[in-house]
Amino acid sequence: MNDPTTGDPQVHLTEIDVDLDIQEILLAASQHDIPKLRRLCRTQSSLPDAANVKDPETGYSPLHAAIAACEPDEDEQANGTNSSSAPGENEQLNSGVETVRFLLQEGAIWNDLDNNNETPGCLARRIGAPELYELIVDAGVRAEMLLNRLDEYQALSEDEDEDEDEEEGGAGEQPDDATAPELVQASTEQPAESESTGPTNPEVSNQTYLSSTLSINNNRILDSDQNGVMMRWESDIMLKSAKALLPRPGLKVLNIGHGMGIVDSFFQDQSPAEHHIIEAHPSVLADMKSKGWDSKSGVTIHEGRWQDILPALVGEGVTFDAIYYDTFAESYADFRDFFSEQVIGLLEQDGKWGFFNGMGADRQISYDVYQKVAEMDLFEAGFDVEWEEIPVPKLEGEWEGVRRAYWVVENYRLPLCRFMD
Ligand SMILES: C[S@@+](CC[C@H](N)C(=O)[O-])C[C@H]1O[C@@H](n2cnc3c(N)ncnc32)[C@H](O)[C@@H]1O
Structure with missing residues (x-):
């Protein structure tokens, strides 16, 4: 649709704005620029869920971008020096830790997948950053514990509803798996990690x-x-x-x-x-x-x-x-x-x-x-x-x-x- 006054393609302009906003957030994440991220996450009106934007090409979220920036230089890897032995790399890692913490506080999803089928934690593990990996694991534990509790409450209230139905003489049949949470699957706000599973097999009831x-x-x-x-x-x-x-x-x-x-x-x-x-x-x-x-x-x-x-x-x-x-x-x-x-x-x-x-x-x-x-x-x-x-x-x-x-x-x-x- 064109702007009636200028004749410009309005929709495309909006898309470009959103694209630029996404790139700005991902750039700030990769630069570990927390003040800028704070401003973008809290005031950006075109992107209501700024902590979870995605790069269309790589599928990177801000968490991926912040972690990927901590990958040691190829030269250093080839020389056998690792991130903890290089002062510049250490600084980078410390600011990465702070940025990851900040993004998680802002509601960043711990198990979002990029186009390489990696979660931010998989990426941290691959580049050899255990400090970052542990932060993501802890975020995953918090999210899963919370989801499990929510499922319990949901099951409880469904039981109560069923009791009420029965009292009223109209028991509603629940499918067997109605209250079963899928394991390591994110909440309703979080896209599920692709193939993660329950203790046995969650795809079948x-x-x-x-x-x-x-x-x-x-x-x-x-x-x-x-x-x-x-x-x-x-x-x-x-x-x-x-x-x-x-x-x-x-x-x-x-x-x-x-x-x-x-x-x-x-x-x-x-x-x-x-x-x-x-x-x-x-x-x-x-x-x-x-x-x-x-x-x-x-x-x-x-x-x-x-x-x-x-x-x-x-x-x-x-x-x-x-x-x-x-x-x-x-x-x-x-x-x-x-x-x-x-x-x-x-x-x-x-x-x-x-x-x-x-x-x-x-x-x-x-x-x-x-x-x-x-x-x-x-x-x-x-x-x-x-x-x-x-x-x-x-x-x-x-x-x-x-x-x-x-x-x-x-x-x-x-x-x-x-x-x-
Ligand atoms: C992974 S196999 C067990 C393998 C076994 N540990 C072995 O060494 O061969 C799972 C078994 O649990 C049974 N099973 C599944 N749900 C069950 C349930 N609710 N109660 C009892 N058995 C169940 C399945 O039929 C299947 O035989």
């Missing part, structure tokens, strides 16, 4: 998964959308988890999620006195029976979802020396319910429990954020957790025919949880 057709072989279990439910490469993790949880014969163990039976076989090798297994998928149940699990001595199979089975076990006063949790298509909220509501009634006072720690494992920063989130929630629920790092072998060939590589990070962090003293 538990209900959908449990009624889907599985393909089960000796190497993997896939659901009907080719999502990897369980894969043989996880065997070493299962072995180390089983040994850490069940160090000697004669103990009582509960495993939730049988899958390929890998961890259950390692539990059997430890000759437990009692071995309870909860499994909800009919095909997995059929497969485990065909392999004779229902006639192994000391083994009790509970058919159904842990959500339905555990309250009855707690009611009967059954307790275990060790508990392991590895399900599929459940949200972080499910997992938190599990340890804060159920483990407390099922674990012996000196018992140990663990879980498959795959939260956010498709991106290092998500993995680091969710380790801290889980640690804080575990602490709140009364558990101490120790982490053991286990290197994961290269998995390049593993993902053929699998919808999504759900494991990318180099080291698995094996959790071992106990009641706090």
